[in-house]
Amino acid sequence: MAAPERGNIVILTGAGISAESGLGTFRDKGGIWEKFDWQKLATPEAFAADPHSVHAFYNARRDNLLAAEPNDAHRALAALEMLWRGEERGDYLLVTQNIDDLHARGGSMEVLHMHGELLKSRCNFCGHLFEHEHAVSARTPCPACNKAGGLRPHVVWFGEMPLGLDTIYEALGGCDLFIAIGTSGTVYPAAGFVAEAKAAGAWTVELSLEPGEVSTLFDERHYGPATKLVPDWLGRF
Structure with missing residues (x-):
């Protein structure tokens, strides 16, 4: 045509x-979900159970992205x-x-x-969505409501729409x-x-x-x- x-x-x-x-790709041979368990890193339940591991995973991916070029x-x-x-x-x-x-x-x-977008975070407490290129932890406060422990990557996890x-x-x-x-x-x-x-x-x-x-x-x-x-x-x- x-x-x-x-x-x-x-x-x-x-x-x-x-x-x-x-x-990295996700589902190809050798992809991200062959190396990491998505059930422990990419679900709301995983984040609630172990936010430290989830944040560490996405912090590493964020660093990888910032070093990449189109x-x-x-x-x-x-x-x-x-x-x-x-x-x-x-x-x-x-x-x-x-x-x-x-x-x-x-x-x-x-x-x-x-x-979603890896270089954004959002707050589970107040819903604030913002650009965020730096590492995040469970101790990072939300810039809007100032509460710690509610920030998550602005990405769609398994089980989310x-x-x-x-x-x-x-x-x-x-x-x-x-x-x-x-x-x-x-x-x-x-x-x-x-x-x-x-x-x-x-x-x-x-x-x-x-x-x-x-x-x-x-x-x-x-x-x-x-x-x-x-x-x-x-x-x-």
Whole structure:
């Protein structure tokens, strides 16, 4: 299919787009959840039982993120957004499952983080949400209510509802092109986005290192490193 000159675009990115920036994937062989037990680190129950271990895990990941840099795939998406919005070619929504900020640092202007953001914290006591790049512990006070012990990473844990789903489903229902980049297709509801887009009549494209679990649903599939695939495919526009 030739790249459309106009239309509504929805793009979904997963861990594969940030892997070449040095950030670990989760479910691949050798990924984060092979090395760590998510039940002890990524649930509300785990945080209530052992906040020290949960904070230590996310503090280490935060340090890793701050040392990383956006790659050519992130920058290619930012260029597409600038083109699409600047020339008013249609609606454009970039949704990421990633909790890193590499899309923003790569130049993307608007990003919907459906699984939250690692460089933000929020308070379980007062609900205050704020930018936070530093280490957090159970003794760190909330800057709003000044209570200690309530701060948690602003990330969606297992058993919690992803963010922005109403916005995402509305966009999928009216999109003409859906592109999934670097996502395994194993985590719902994101794994079901391709079916939603196809039901709306969209052309669907998978750009990933290898086929995911819902690959057969895509109209077009390309496999390889994101830093090559994404700039090459988006170069059609």
